[in-house]
Amino acid sequence: MTPKKVLLAPIDPVHDVGLKLISRGIREAGHETVLLQPDLEPEEIIQEILSHRVDVVLLSRTLGYGVAEILARFVDLADAVGVRGRVRLGIGGMAIRPELAAELGFDAGFGPGTTVEEALAFVEGREYLPGRGKESKEKQDLTRGYSYAYRNSRIAGLLSVITDGILDWAANKTSPGVLRAQVREDLWDVDRWRNYEKMSEFLAEYPGLCGEVPQNFYLKGVMHPKTRRFTREEVEALEQYVRDTVERMSLPGLRHTLQKPVVFNQYGTGCPFLDTGHIKVSEAWGADGVIHFDPSWGARTEGFMDGFLTHQEDGTVITPANLNRIKMSLEPGTLWQVRAHRGLNTPETVVLAGKFKADLTKINICYGALGAGTDPARLTVDGVAAIRYAAKYGIPFDVVTNEELCGVPAYKAFAGMLITADLSLRLGAKPALQPLFCYSPEVMLEGYMRDNYVDFNVAKVLALRRIIDAPVWPGAPIGFMTQTEDRVQSSAATSYHASLAAMLGVDAITIASSDEAYSGGPITVPSKVDTLRAVAEGFRFFGHTSIEPSAQARAWSGEIESGIEGVLRRVADRGDFVQALYEGILGNLEDGAYPGRNGRDTVLEK
Amino acid sequence: MSGILRRIMDGMDIETFLVCSSEDEGRRLILQFMKEIGFTDVDIVFIQFQGPGVRVRARAYVHRPGDTYGWLKAGRTGEDAL
Numbered sequence: 001m002t003p004k005k006v007l008l009a010p011i012d013p014v015h016d017v018g019l020k021l022i023s024r025g026i027r028e029a030g031h032e033t034v035l036l037q038p039d040l041e042p043e044e045i046i047q048e049i050l051s052h053r054v055d056v057v058l059l060s061r062t063l064g065y066g067v068a069e070i071l072a073r074f075v076d077l078a079d080a081v082g083v084r085g086r087v088r089l090g091i092g093g094m095a096i097r098p099e100l101a102a103e104l105g106f107d108a109g110f111g112p113g114t115t116v117e118e119a120l121a122f123v124e125g126r127e128y129l130p131g132r133g134k135e136s137k138e139k140q141d142l143t144r145g146y147s148y149a150y151r152n153s154r155i156a157g158l159l160s161v162i163t164d165g166i167l168d169w170a171a172n173k174t175s176p177g178v179l180r181a182q183v184r185e186d187l188w189d190v191d192r193w194r195n196y197e198k199m200s201e202f203l204a205e206y207p208g209l210c211g212e213v214p215q216n217f218y219l220k221g222v223m224h225p226k227t228r229r230f231t232r233e234e235v236e237a238l239e240q241y242v243r244d245t246v247e248r249m250s251l252p253g254l255r256h257t258l259q260k261p262v263v264f265n266q267y268g269t270g271c272p273f274l275d276t277g278h279i280k281v282s283e284a285w286g287a288d289g290v291i292h293f294d295p296s297w298g299a300r301t302e303g304f305m306d307g308f309l310t311h312q313e314d315g316t317v318i319t320p321a322n323l324n325r326i327k328m329s330l331e332p333g334t335l336w337q338v339r340a341h342r343g344l345n346t347p348e349t350v351v352l353a354g355k356f357k358a359d360l361t362k363i364n365i366c367y368g369a370l371g372a373g374t375d376p377a378r379l380t381v382d383g384v385a386a387i388r389y390a391a392k393y394g395i396p397f398d399v400v401t402n403e404e405l406c407g408v409p410a411y412k413a414f415a416g417m418l419i420t421a422d423l424s425l426r427l428g429a430k431p432a433l434q435p436l437f438c439y440s441p442e443v444m445l446e447g448y449m450r451d452n453y454v455d456f457n458v459a460k461v462l463a464l465r466r467i468i469d470a471p472v473w474p475g476a477p478i479g480f481m482t483q484t485e486d487r488v489q490s491s492a493a494t495s496y497h498a499s500l501a502a503m504l505g506v507d508a509i510t511i512a513s514s515d516e517a518y519s520g521g522p523i524t525v526p527s528k529v530d531t532l533r534a535v536a537e538g539f540r541f542f543g544h545t546s547i548e549p550s551a552q553a554r555a556w557s558g559e560i561e562s563g564i565e566g567v568l569r570r571v572a573d574r575g576d577f578v579q580a581l582y583e584g585i586l587g588n589l590e591d592g593a594y595p596g597r598n599g600r601d602t603v604l605e606k
Numbered sequence: 607m608s609g610i611l612r613r614i615m616d617g618m619d620i621e622t623f624l625v626c627s628s629e630d631e632g633r634r635l636i637l638q639f640m641k642e643i644g645f646t647d648v649d650i651v652f653i654q655f656q657g658p659g660v661r662v663r664a665r666a667y668v669h670r671p672g673d674t675y676g677w678l679k680a681g682r683t684g685e686d687a688l
Contacts, residue, residue, distance in 0.1 A: 228672065237678035269616075270671035273678070277615050310672045485652040487663065520649045522671055524617040 001030075004123055007054040009036040009045045011070060016060040016093055018114070025116030026123055042074040049083055056123050057083075060093035067095045068104070075105045090122050137251045137333030139359060140262050140288070142471045142507045143396045143430040152467045152561065158568040159422035166423055166577045170384045172606045175599070176302050177378070178385045180209045181347035185389070190355040193320060210303030211344075217305040227309045227317060230273070235308065238273055242329045245280050251331060254286030254532065256539045261501050262508040263535060264337065266477070268293025269522055271310040272322045276329045281525045285532040289335030289359070291510065292326065294318050299343025299372065300598045304352075314522065318349060323356045335359045340386055341400055342372035344599050347385040354393030361390055361397040363424075363431075366416025369581050370593040371403035376581035378599035383420065384427070391429040398434040398473045398508075399424070405480065407441040407592025410460055411563025416586045418564065419577065421470065432471040432507065435460040437497045438480035441592060448556070453482060454500060458549050459556035461504050466561055474501050477512035487514035487527065491534035499538035503547040511535055612676025614668040619651065625659040632660030640664050 008023045010016045015038045023035045034052050036045065049057055059074070061067055071091065078084045084105075091101050092110030101109020108122050121128035150156035187202035207218040216222040223229070230238075254263050265287050267275040279290050295315030308321040316322060323338065330336055337360035340349035346363065353361045365383035369376035390397055399420045401413035414435065421431040437457045443449050448456040461472055478497040483490040491514045501509045514530035515523040549557075571580040580586060587593030611618075620640070626632045632653060640648040645666035652663045669675050 234674065234678070241678045271673075273675060274616060274669070274671050277675070277677070281615070313671075485663075486654065487652065515651070518651050520651065521665065521667055522616065524619070524665070524667075525615045526617075526619065 001124060003031050004055040005032045005034070005052065006056045006058060006123055007034045007036065007045075007049055007052055008058045008060075009040065009048070010038040010093075011040075011042065011045065011059045011061050011074065011091075012063055012093075013039045014062065016062050018093065019058070019060040022058065022092075022114075022116050022119045026120055029120050029124075031123060042070065042077055045074065046077045046081060046083065049078075049087060050081065054087060056088045057090065058119060058123075059089070059091045061091065061095045062093045064095040068100065071100075071104050071106075088122070088125070090119070092119070137253070137288075137331070139333055139335055140260070141396075142262060142360075142432055142473065146471050147469045148425055148430075149469050150467065151465075151469065152565070155418070155467050155561075155565050155568060158565070158572045159418060161572045162419055162568065162577055163423045163426050165572075165575060166380065166384065166419075167426070169576070169578060170381050173381045174604050174606050175378055175381045175602050176209050176604075177344050177382045177599070177602075178347055180206065180303055180345070181351050181385055181389065183209065184348050184351045184355075188320075188355075190320075194324070206303070211301050213301050214303035214305050223309075224305065224311075224317075226313055227305075227311045230308050230310065234273070238276065238325075242276060242280070246331070249280070249284055249331070251283060251333065252286050254288065254536045254539065255502075256536070257543050258502055258539055260508070261473075261498070261506050262288040262335065263498070263532075264289040264291050264335065264475075264508060264510045265513065265528060265532070266291040266293045266510065267326075268295075268314065268316045270295070270313050270316055272308065272316055272325050273310065274522075275316055275326060278523075278525050278528060279326070279329060279334075282528055282532065283331050283334055285529050286536055287334070287532060289337060289508075290330070291337040291362075292316065292318070292323070292339060294339065298345070299374070302344050302599075304345060304348065318345070318352065320352060320356075323352060323358075327356050327358075337361060337398075340397075342368035342379075343374055344378070344382070346374075346379065346382045347389055350386045350389040350393070350395065353395055354389060358395060361386075361395050362400055363387060363390065363397045364399045364401070364417060364420050365423075366420060366581065366586050367400055367403045367413070369596055370408065370416070370587045371406045373596040374598045375600040375602070376595050377578050377603045379596070380578050380581075381603050382599075384423070387420075387424050387427050387429050390424070391427050396430040396432060396471075397424075398432045398475065400434045400476055401436055402476065403587050403593055404436045404438060404440045404442065406587070408587035409442045409563070409591065410435070410440070410456075411560045412567050412587050412591070414460070414464065414560065415564045415567035415571070418467065418568070419571070419586075421468070432473045433464050433468075434473050434475050435464060436476065436480060437474045437478040437501065437509075439482045440480075453479075453496070454547075455550055455553040456556055457497070457500060458504065458547070458553040459560055461506065462549060462553065462557035463560035463564070466557065467564070471507040472504075473508040473510070474506055475510035477510045477516065479512065480516075483512060483514075483516040485518045487530050490514040490516055491530045494531045495534035495538035498535040499542045500547070502539060503542060503545060505546075609676075611668055615675075615677055616669050617665050617667045618645075619663050619665050621661075621663040623659055623661050626655075629653055629655035629660060632662055636660075636662050636664045640666055 090108040098109040338353040339362040341362040513527035515527035647667040
C-alpha cells in the first residue's frame with residue numbers, strides 16, 4: 001500500500017488524547033502524519049491541509065457546544081477551496097455521532113470508543129473488520145495448580161473418618177436415580193442419538209425407572225402440561241440465528257488485566273431458544289461461563305423426558321435435546337456448567353453432562369438434603385454415584401452451600417461442603433469450594449455485616465484456605481440478598497462483591513443479573529448486560545489491587561474454622577453421616593434447614 | 607406488533623422520573639402510560655418515591671419464555687418477523 005499523508009487536527013480549544021493515540025498508530029503503520037495544535041480556526045486548518053498536500057484529514061471534536069455550526073463551516077470552506085474532491089475527511093471525538101458526520105458531508109464519523117484500528121482502516125481506504133478475539137478466549141481449568149492438601153490436620157482426620165463411613169454405608173445401596181444413571185451410561189449413546197437411531201435397549205429399560213411424568217412421555221406420548229415441543233420452522237430459525245450471530249460475534253474479555261476470577265452467569269428462562277439468546281448476549285458482554293438452571297419440579301421428578309422442549313416457567317427442562325442445542329450454541333471458549341446438585345436426577349445429570357461434554361457440574365449432598373428437599377439417605381446414595389461419574393468423565397464441580405440461605409450458619413454449611421469435597425477427593429473427583437458471598441439470615445441475626453459486607457465474606461475465604469488448598473468459587477450468585485430491584489444498586493452490589501472476590505484471588509464467581517431481586521416476571525437480557533458491565537468496571541477500577549484482611553475478618557475466620565471442626569467432630573462421633581443429616585447436626589429446624597422428603601424410602605439394597 | 611418491537615429479545619424497560627405526590631400515584635401513572643403506548647404485559651420493576659416524585663422503571667414483556675420469537679428471523683432477507 002502507498003503510504004498516505006494524514007493531517008490530524010483537534011477542532012477544539014483543547015487537545016484530544018484520542019487523536020494523539022490515533023496519530024501514533026497511523027504513523028506506526030507506515031503513514032506520514034501531521035498533528036496540528038488545538039484551538040485553530042477552520043480557516044487555519046484548511047490552510048494547513050493545502051500547504052501539506054495531505055491525502056486524508058482526521059478532525060476531532062470533544063466539546064458539544066456549537067459543534068454542528070463549526071463543522072458545517074469547515075466543510076463549506078473545504079468545498080470552496082476544492083479540498084473536498086481530493087481529500088478524504090473523517091471526524092471523531094466525544095461530541096460526534098456518525099449520523100451527524102454523514103449529515104455534514106464527512107466521509108466518516110467516529111463516535112466515542114473509536115479504536116486506532118478503525119481510524120487506520122479509514123486512512124487506508126479499507127473496510128474495518130472488528131477484531132474477533134475468539135481465539136484469545138480459552139477455557140480455564142479452575143482446579144489447575146491445586147494440590148487439595150489439607151492444612152488443618154485435625155479436620156483432615158475427621159473428614160477421613162466420615163468419608164469412610166459414607167462409603168461403607170453406601171456400598172450395598174442403590175436407588176432409582178442410580179439405576180437410571182446406569183442405564184443412561186450403558187445403553188444410551190450420544191452419537192447414535194444424534195443420528196436419530198432408536199435405542200431400543202435404552203427405551204426398554206428407562207421408562208420403568210421413571211416417575212409418572214417421564215413415563216407418560218415415553219409410553220403415552222403425553223407432555224408435561226407446562227412444556228411444548230418446538231416446530232421445525234422454529235428450530236430452523238434458531239439454527240440460522242445462531243449461525244448469523246456467531247459470524248458477527250466478538251468476545252471481549254471481562255477481567256481487564258486479571259487472570260481470575262472466571263465469571264459465570266446463569267441461564268434458565270424456561271425456554272432453550274431464549275436461553276440461547278441470553279447466552280449469546282452474555283458471551284458478547286464478556287461472561288466466561290454459563291450455568292444451566294433447571295426448574296424446581298425437575299429436581300422432584302424421577303427421570304428425564306426427551307425432545308427439544310420449552311417450559312413456560314422459570315428454569316429450563318433438562319432433556320438430551322435441550323442440552324445438545326444449548327451446547328451447540330456456545331462459543332468454543334465458553335465454560336458450561338450443568339447443575340446436578342439437589343434432586344432425584346443427580347447422578348443421571350452428571351452422566352448427561354459427561355456425554356454432552358459439559359465442563360463443570362455442581363454436587364452437594366448436604367445442601368440437597370437439607371435445603372433443597374431431597375431425602376438425605378437418597379441423596380447420599382445418589383451423590384456418591386454422581387461423584388463417581390464426575391470423576392469418570394473428568395468434570396470438576398462446585399460444592400455449593402446454599403443452605404446458608406435457609407439460615408444454616410456458615411460453619412455448619414462449610415462442614416457439609418467439606419464432607420462432600422473430601423468424599424469427592426477420595427473418589428478421584430475435583431471439587432471447588434463454593435462459599436456464599438451473601439447477606440444470609442445468620443449474618444442478619446448476628447449483625448456480621450452491620451458495618452460492611454467485606455469482613456465476613458473475607459473470613460469465609462480465609463477459613464477455607466486455612467483448611468485445604470482447593471479452588472474457591474464464591475456464589476451463587478455473589479451478593480445474594482444484598483441486591484434490590486433498583487438496577488443501579490443491584491449492579492453496583494454485584495460489582496463490589498466481584499471486586500472483593502478478585503482481590504481475594506478466588507478462582508471463579510457466579511453473578512446475578514440486575515433483575516436478581518425482581519420476582520414479577522422473567523429475567524430480561526439487558527439486566528444481564530447491566531451486571532456484566534458493572535463487574536467489568538469493578539475489575540477495571542481495582543485491577544490487581546489487593547486487600548489486607550481486617551482483624552475482625554481474621555477473628556471471624558478463626559471462629560468459622562473452629563466451628564467447622566466442632567460440627568465435623570459431632571458427625572464423626574455420631575458414626576453415621578446420614579443420621580447426622582436427619583438429626584440436624586449439619587443444619588437443624590431451628591436454623592431453617594430440614595431433611596428433605598423427596599425420594600424418601602426409595603433407597604434399595606443391592 | 608411492529609417489526610422493531612419484534613426485535614426486542616424479551617422485555618423493554620422504560621425508566622424515568624415522574625413528578626407526583628405519592629408512590630401510589632406514580633405507580634398508577636406509569637402503568638397507565640405503559641398501556642396508553644400499547645403494551646399489555648406490563649409491570650413495575652422498581653419504584654422509589656421522594657418528595658419531588660418517583661424514580662420508576664416499568665417493564666413491558668414483548669417475548670416471554672415459550673413464545674414465538676420475532677427476533678429469530680428479524681433482520682434476515684428483509685424479514686422483520688416470523
